[in-house]
Amino acid sequence: MQTFNPLPDKPAPAQTVGITGWLKNNLFSSPLNSLATIVVAAILIKVLPAMIDWLFISANWSGATQDDCTKDGACWVFVSAWSQQFFYGSYPDEEIWRVNLCLAMLVAIITASLRVKKELREKVFIPLFLLLPFISIAILDGSYLGLVQVDTDYWGGFSLNVLLAAASIIVAFPLGFLWALGRRSHMPLARTISIGFIEFFRGVPVLALFFMGSVMLPLFFPEGTNVDKLLRVWIVLVFFMSGYMAEVYRGGFNAIPAGQYEAADSLGLSYWQKTLLIILPQVIKISMPNILATFVMLFKNTTFLLIIGIFEMLSTTQTALSNSHWLGGHAEEGYLFVALVFWVCCFSMSMMASAIERKLNTDHKN
Amino acid sequence: MTTQTNNTPSDDVIIIQNLNKWYGNFHVLKDINLTVRKGEKIVVCGPSGSGKSTMIRCINRLEEFQQGSLVVDGIEMIEDVKNIEAIRRDVGMVFQHFNLFPHLSILENLCLGPIWVQKKPKAEAEAIAMKYLERVKIPEQASKFPGQLSGGQQQRVAIARSLCMNPNIMLFDEPTSALDPEMIKEVLDVMIELAEEGMTMICVTHEMGFAKKVADRVIFMDAGEIVEENTPHEFFDNPQVDRTQKFLQQILNH
Numbered sequence: 034m035q036t037f038n039p040l041p042d043k044p045a046p047a048q049t050v051g052i053t054g055w056l057k058n059n060l061f062s063s064p065l066n067s068l069a070t071i072v073v074a075a076i077l078i079k080v081l082p083a084m085i086d087w088l089f090i091s092a093n094w095s096g097a098t099q100d101d102c103t104k105d106g107a108c109w110v111f112v113s114a115w116s117q118q119f120f121y122g123s124y125p126d127e128e129i130w131r132v133n134l135c136l137a138m139l140v141a142i143i144t145a146s147l148r149v150k151k152e153l154r155e156k157v158f159i160p161l162f163l164l165l166p167f168i169s170i171a172i173l174d175g176s177y178l179g180l181v182q183v184d185t186d187y188w189g190g191f192s193l194n195v196l197l198a199a200a201s202i203i204v205a206f207p208l209g210f211l212w213a214l215g216r217r218s219h220m221p222l223a224r225t226i227s228i229g230f231i232e233f234f235r236g237v238p239v240l241a242l243f244f245m246g247s248v249m250l251p252l253f254f255p256e257g258t259n260v261d262k263l264l265r266v267w268i269v270l271v272f273f274m275s276g277y278m279a280e281v282y283r284g285g286f287n288a289i290p291a292g293q294y295e296a297a298d299s300l301g302l303s304y305w306q307k308t309l310l311i312i313l314p315q316v317i318k319i320s321m322p323n324i325l326a327t328f329v330m331l332f333k334n335t336t337f338l339l340i341i342g343i344f345e346m347l348s349t350t351q352t353a354l355s356n357s358h359w360l361g362g363h364a365e366e367g368y369l370f371v372a373l374v375f376w377v378c379c380f381s382m383s384m385m386a387s388a389i390e391r392k393l394n395t396d397h398k399n
Numbered sequence: 400m401t402t403q404t405n406n407t408p409s410d411d412v413i414i415i416q417n418l419n420k421w422y423g424n425f426h427v428l429k430d431i432n433l434t435v436r437k438g439e440k441i442v443v444c445g446p447s448g449s450g451k452s453t454m455i456r457c458i459n460r461l462e463e464f465q466q467g468s469l470v471v472d473g474i475e476m477i478e479d480v481k482n483i484e485a486i487r488r489d490v491g492m493v494f495q496h497f498n499l500f501p502h503l504s505i506l507e508n509l510c511l512g513p514i515w516v517q518k519k520p521k522a523e524a525e526a527i528a529m530k531y532l533e534r535v536k537i538p539e540q541a542s543k544f545p546g547q548l549s550g551g552q553q554q555r556v557a558i559a560r561s562l563c564m565n566p567n568i569m570l571f572d573e574p575t576s577a578l579d580p581e582m583i584k585e586v587l588d589v590m591i592e593l594a595e596e597g598m599t600m601i602c603v604t605h606e607m608g609f610a611k612k613v614a615d616r617v618i619f620m621d622a623g624e625i626v627e628e629n630t631p632h633e634f635f636d637n638p639q640v641d642r643t644q645k646f647l648q649q650i651l652n653h
């Protein structure tokens with residue numbers, strides 16, 4: 034009988050692997066590509082040294098006032114001197130622990146809920162997560178807890194961007210799901226109202242919504258009540274986000290096979306049991322990458338709040354720039370820093386979204 | 400569950416009378432009449448698109464119908480959520496594509512009905528679930544997720560999930576046609592066992608061996624009608640209608 038001997042593996046041709054292979058495939062694969070590579074390289078060689086010099090080599094790193102910026106590079110002293118303002122706005126020094134506590138709770142609850150057992154997550158962490166905006170408000174304001182009251186006028190900086198975005202999306206989570214359910218409903222009234230709401234908040238620019246929130250929302254409150262500006266902004270953001278979340282959920286709903294509904298029905302589950310036990314968990318799982326992408330968008334949009342006078346990070350930066358002790362023109366440093374902080378946050382969330390997506394893709398295969 | 404042998408009229412657990420259904424203008428079920436006695440096993444066959452699925456899905460109201468009457472276990476199917484849910488609690492259904500809930504473990508899939516519909520305590524529900532997992536011979540898979548099981552195992556879990564609700568009637572819609580040949584037998588064996596225990600079953604299938612072995616009656620459908628209804632012996636060896644003959648030739652000769 035013949036025996037089968039597999040051929041030995043040979044190394045791949047040198048042009049397709051290794052550094053030369055990579056260069057050839059990615060940078061010099063065609064004449065046009067080679068030309069583009071050369072042009073870009075030439076520009077980088079011209080621009081990069083000056084940029085690096087300004088950013089790092091001739092930059093001023095230590096000191097406390099504008100006068101410490103003697104070299105002609107970037108004045109990073111500006112950023113370090115204002116860092117507390119950038120992150121916490123005018124929140125009183127001795128109370129900043131409360132802001133940190135809220136941020137820490139946010140991070141802790143999210144990380145913990147990804148790790149603990151399903152039972153614990155559903156019974157403890159998800160309710161805690163949904164209550165977090167209200168707990169945070171109580172802590173930051175303080176008056177309900179017997180702490181020193183800190184008026185919302187003092188809240189600000191990057192922590193406000195984070196907390197406001199988080200508080201909005203957390204409430205928009207369930208609300209958006211209700212809108213999405215309404216949109217799928219067989220009741221014409223519920224469907225019409227849901228579609229109207231979703232399309233309104235998705236169709237109007239967020240800036241216009243903020244202005245409408247400042248001007249129009251007070252009309253819906255009883256006369257004479259003075260509703261906090263930040264609260265109004267929060268309501269607008271929650272509505273805005275729930276419109277987007279409804280749309281994200283819609284994609285998730287469409288990905289669920291009809292057989293899931295039929296199996297739930299044939300077991301005799303009621304509409305709400307079916308929706309909450311069978312459909313909701315699967316919709317959320319499928320929608321997770323899109324939920325994160327939507328959150329990134331919302332998070333960046335919170336910088337628009339500077340226009341209606343909320344002291345989020347971008348507007349504290351502008352305040353710092355117009356401070357009489359710092360009139361030396363530090364706009365580049367200030368805006369670069371804001372950009373960097375937002376970019377780091379958004380980029381990590383995008384990475385997280387693609388990691389989740391990859392995980393979901395492999396989950397589906399087995 | 401005991402085997403029923405006496406066939407008095409009160410033993411009729413499903414009574415379908417002049418049932419008509421349309422999808423828009425498409426008349427999908429035409430004057431369906433069918434009575435099923437307690438403990439009876441009915442096999443439904445027919446060409447694709449003949450309305451087999453639609454008919455059995457009317458029985459637990461996954462599909463609504465426009466004309467006729469349908470009584471299941473003495474409960475009349477009418478436009479009433481209470482009645483529909485009562486019927487669904489009595490009728491188990493197994494689907495071609497298993498339709499297990501992918502986000503729940505096998506045990507959770509099985510406990511869902513007992514806990515949420517029958518309001519049983521968790522421990523009791525789990526005991527029931529394990530009992531039926533043992534009956535379909537895969538108790539060791541309880542903590543896995545549906546995606547980790549083979550098709551045959553998933554279908555057996557789906558059968559166990561229905562049985563956990565302690566149904567009086569089981570509907571099967573082509574339970575083996577999405578399975579690889581080597582898995583068909585393990586599912587059919589479970590179904591045969593169930594039949595021998597006296598469960599009332601309506602089963603859409605083209606597994607003729609199964610039909611010959613367990614069916615009391617075979618029903619042949621075409622174009623939304625029941626064309627022929629007979630004992631398996633008569634049905635296969637001596638079909639009365641030319642359409643049935645042609646169909647049998649097609650499925651037996653290929």
Ligand SMILES: Nc1ncnc2c1ncn2[C@@H]1O[C@H](COP(=O)(O)OP(=O)(O)OP(=O)(O)O)[C@@H](O)[C@H]1O
Binds near residue numbers: 422427445453
């Ligand atoms: N939701 C629907 N809307 C319109 N027509 C439908 C719908 N569902 C089924 N039909 C049509 O009704 C007819 C009967 O469908 P049914 O699924 O009951 O057939 P079947 O006998 O089960 O076929 P198969 O062997 O392919 O499962 C088919 O012609 C099908 O195209």
Ligand SMILES: [Mg+2]
Binds near residue numbers: 452453572573
């Ligand atoms: Mg079918």
